[in-house]
Amino acid sequence: MNKNQQLVNLLTHLEAQLQTLSLWQKHAPEPERLLSTQPFCVDTLTFEQWLQFIFIPKISAMLAANSPLPTQISLCPMAEESFKAHGDKIAALINVIADIDELLSGQRQQTLYCQS
Template sequence: MNPDPQTRLYAIEQELKVLSWWQAQPPAPEALASQEPFCLDTLTFPQWLQFVLIPRMQALLDAGAPLPTSIALYPMATESFKDLPENTRALEEAIALLDESLTGKRVIREA
């Protein structure tokens, strides 16, 4: 397992900024309280990465708590980004590397 998920989270943040998807203002609290996976009913996937995944993972890292070992964000990323005009390859790769660092398993990338 890659010992540095912190670096992977930072890479995701940087790619969100490169794509101009990083937002200065958080969504409304009720949007963040969604019970749907990835808050699909209230947030875009990039918003979920910024306002849910990154802060929760950072809190676990800061607390020295165990990190999830069963995670598969890459398939959701590729599905979410497939019809967008932006080039999301670098963000998808950063997400795949986070998956790999947490699970210890290689992520099969789409061609």
């Protein structure tokens, strides 16, 4: 399986995990909230909103256009911090985010719920 197909599979798994954990929203936030210039739109969105409304669509569009994918990416530290209140039930979500980091950047900066 090539890198693009692996990434499609990981994005699908990411969406499924967000839905399973009831972190997937039915309605998009107001359009102006998506225009933040802050990393992860921390001033206007929750991290799960950023994943759903910014990250997944942007990476999906890059894949569809056969554009170069980011090679310096590190979502896992933000995910671990953002989701720490959820406890162990968030382990699969953290692992899929770490898998995306590793696929795109070659690095895995995961400290919680590491797969053996």
